[in-house]
Amino acid sequence: MDRIPILKLGDALLVTIQVDMHDRMATALEEDLTTRIVSARAKGVLIDISALEIVDSFIGRMLDNIAGVSRVLDAETVVVGMRPAVAITLVELGLSLTGVKTALNVERGMELIKRRRAEEANEQPGE
Amino acid sequence: MAQAETLVIARLVSEHEREIQADWLRQLKDSGALQTGRITESELQTQAKNFLNLLRSALEKGDTTDHAAYGPVRAMLAEVSHARAVQGFSPIETATFVFSLKRSLFDALNRERQLSPVEIAKTTWAITVMLDDLGLYTMEVYGKAREEVISRQQTEISELSTPVVKLWDGILALPLIGTLDSARTQVVMENLLQTIVNEGAEIAIIDITGVPTVDTLTAQHLLKTVAAARLMGADCVISGIRPQIAQIIVHLGIELNVISKATLADAFAVALRRVGKTVTTIKSASVAPA
Numbered sequence: 001m002d003r004i005p006i007l008k009l010g011d012a013l014l015v016t017i018q019v020d021m022h023d024r025m026a027t028a029l030e031e032d033l034t035t036r037i038v039s040a041r042a043k044g045v046l047i048d049i050s051a052l053e054i055v056d057s058f059i060g061r062m063l064d065n066i067a068g069v070s071r072v073l074d075a076e077t078v079v080v081g082m083r084p085a086v087a088i089t090l091v092e093l094g095l096s097l098t099g100v101k102t103a104l105n106v107e108r109g110m111e112l113i114k115r116r117r118a119e120e121a122n123e124q125p126g127e
Numbered sequence: 128m129a130q131a132e133t134l135v136i137a138r139l140v141s142e143h144e145r146e147i148q149a150d151w152l153r154q155l156k157d158s159g160a161l162q163t164g165r166i167t168e169s170e171l172q173t174q175a176k177n178f179l180n181l182l183r184s185a186l187e188k189g190d191t192t193d194h195a196a197y198g199p200v201r202a203m204l205a206e207v208s209h210a211r212a213v214q215g216f217s218p219i220e221t222a223t224f225v226f227s228l229k230r231s232l233f234d235a236l237n238r239e240r241q242l243s244p245v246e247i248a249k250t251t252w253a254i255t256v257m258l259d260d261l262g263l264y265t266m267e268v269y270g271k272a273r274e275e276v277i278s279r280q281q282t283e284i285s286e287l288s289t290p291v292v293k294l295w296d297g298i299l300a301l302p303l304i305g306t307l308d309s310a311r312t313q314v315v316m317e318n319l320l321q322t323i324v325n326e327g328a329e330i331a332i333i334d335i336t337g338v339p340t341v342d343t344l345t346a347q348h349l350l351k352t353v354a355a356a357r358l359m360g361a362d363c364v365i366s367g368i369r370p371q372i373a374q375i376i377v378h379l380g381i382e383l384n385v386i387s388k389a390t391l392a393d394a395f396a397v398a399l400r401r402v403g404k405t406v407t408t409i410k411s412a413s414v415a416p417a
Binding site for chain 2: 079080081082083084086087088090091092096097102103104105108109
């Protein structure tokens, strides 16, 4: 079965979804990603969906789930590059993914994760 | 209108149909119906012929112009008038189509030798009443057709008036003017999201100074737009909420979980701070060394 590759970039993981996902692939990705976050001790997860033209409620929920799981594992999830049509569809489906951070592209997403890390690092000595 | 006069008119039209039609067409041409080039001679001829035909059969059956027998005549006039309104004929040009028939009918009446002066006077009055009625009907349809054109244009304008403007690198503004309904929100949303992608914007300001009123549906539309923009990775600020609208929003119990600012300027300041820019005053040029 095809699996979606997960790349390690510094202390973040990068997932680029370039094919239309079916449900089993999505479940597999969720599992793979969870194990990789732990094994790579990742602090952030970037999911690039700029190539995705169709998103259904299942994929929408998967994104939400991944965000929830990675938050428990102390990693921040950023969904990047969502197309306008996809954004409209998700909103119309009532999935506004409130638990997920978003960014316009991978570059901005990386910046976002780095900034969060820096903020946390600054907060810790004060505690 | 009495039955007798109607029958006289009916006889007139059926006996002299050819002459009346030719005369009428000449009248129409003289009044400049063809000069504008909006209608061809053959079209005008067909219209005149159809109208006379229908009028004759109506006259034979009906008494006054609101009789059911005039239905086809009215339908035909409505069609002609509607078409002319859309083609851009002036009201006068449209009304002349019917009124110019008067002259031709009077001429035909005058050629009748066996009618008494009283009969002629009565018939003249009957023709006047009949054609005036039909002429007024034509104008009514014309007016309605023009109103349709205007209302269609209004909807088109409202669709067009949703520009997305770039205020600074990464800062967009969406000044909304007019009522927000579902169809328009869709256009606005698509415009905004596409521009966010094109410009790589980080923050968008939705200014609703020009929105006359906000109800639960409008608020929901706004929130949908904001949610969609957030999914793309851009934040939204809503500005220009007028006092009355603020009251309505609170009274309706709508939760606007968005940053909102009083004016576009305030929202712009927030946006600048977000992208790490600031506005400073330049030291006055007048105190520059002489």
